[in-house]
Amino acid sequence: MNVLVVDDSQMTRMIITKTLGSFGITGVAEAEDGQKALGLFEQKQFDLVFSDWNMPNMNGLELLGEIRKKNPTVPVIMITTEGSKARVEAAITLGVSDYLLKPFTPVALRDKVQKWVTTAKAV
Amino acid sequence: MSTTAQLANITVQIVNPVIAATTEVFRTCMGYNPVRRELGLKDKKTPYFAITSVIGLSGRVTGSICLSLPQRTAFSAVHRMVDVQCTEVDQLVCDTVGEFTNMIAGTARSTLQEFELELGLPNVVTGDGHDIKFPQRSQPMFVTFNSEIGPFMLVFGFCEH
Known part of the structure; x- marks a missing residue:
């Protein structure tokens, strides 16, 4: 399974990647902003994307929009501090698959990762 | 101009x-x-710790929130979060302090919706004796904390446009 983790925080990328590793997912691709993530997305087929919202160069919402133009079905999970109703609605309109608010507990992240790894494997 | x-x-x-x-x-x-x-x-009598992350917020008011930590608190935070033992202030240490500031600012913003605040990206300043600029008309405040990983301080200042 190919998973893309996008966050300008190295710490958050490490936490998500480590959690994916606990489900046997290795070789995770990481990007520190939306622009680099889009570059990776254009080069390789991904089965699952975890993305932050607030990032330099291209934010997570813009990345989501670009991803949906290229692949309407790949699960994209936003992991972000952006939790207002308006922001969540904007992400839903662009086709976000799921949402996890920062700060998150290790258990909440694990549950979210397990849900979407299982879903992606079933496709 | 804002009054006191x-x-x-x-x-x-x-x-x-x-x-x-x-x-x-x-x-x-x-x-x-x-x-x-x-x-x-x-004020100057309350200096920042060695590592300070600052994030700007703007909307109906403008200002900044800073998280400032001594090295040992920051190293312990990194160890606790990603199980990496740091001995110097490197990119991972700065990143971790910045991400904590981002989460604090984001969480605070959710209960300050009347100010319609937009978050900037965190910047990290290191070294003894550094200072952080706040909007001129703001009155910055500090709050100190003790925690299992050591002391740290929050500094924040906001004013109307």
Whole structure:
């Protein structure tokens, strides 16, 4: 399974990647902003994307929009501090698959990762 | 121009959400509640610790929130979060402090919706004796905390446009 983790925080990328590793997912691709993530997305087929919202160069919402133009079905999970109703609605309109608010507990992240790894494997 | 009363009013509205956000972020990420200690007006007598992350917020008011930690607190936070033992202030240490600031600011913003605040990206300043600029008309305040990983301080200042 190919998973893309996008966050300008190295710490958050490490936490998500480590959690994916606990489900046997290795070789995770990481990007520190939306622009680099889009570059990776254009080069390789991904089965699952975890993305932050607030990032330099291209934010997570813009990345989501670009991803949906290229692949309407790949699960994209936003992991972000952006939790207002308006922001969540904007992400839903662009086709976000799921949402996890920062700060998150290790258990909440694990549950979210397990849900979407299982879903992606079933496709 | 803002009056002293207006500035005080903004500070009163912001101080409790910022403290509550800090407690929530530490409890959620690391599993314990930091203990609030001193609260006061920020001046040169209350220096920053060695590593400070600052994030700007703007909307109906404008200002910044800073998280400042001694090296040992920052190293312990990194160890607790990603199980990496740091011995110097490297990119991972700065990144971790910045991400905590981002989460504190984001959480505080969710209870300050009337200000319609947009978050900037965190910047990290290191070294003894550094200072952080706040909007000229703001009255920055500090709150110190003790925690299982060591002491740290929040500094924040906001004013109307």
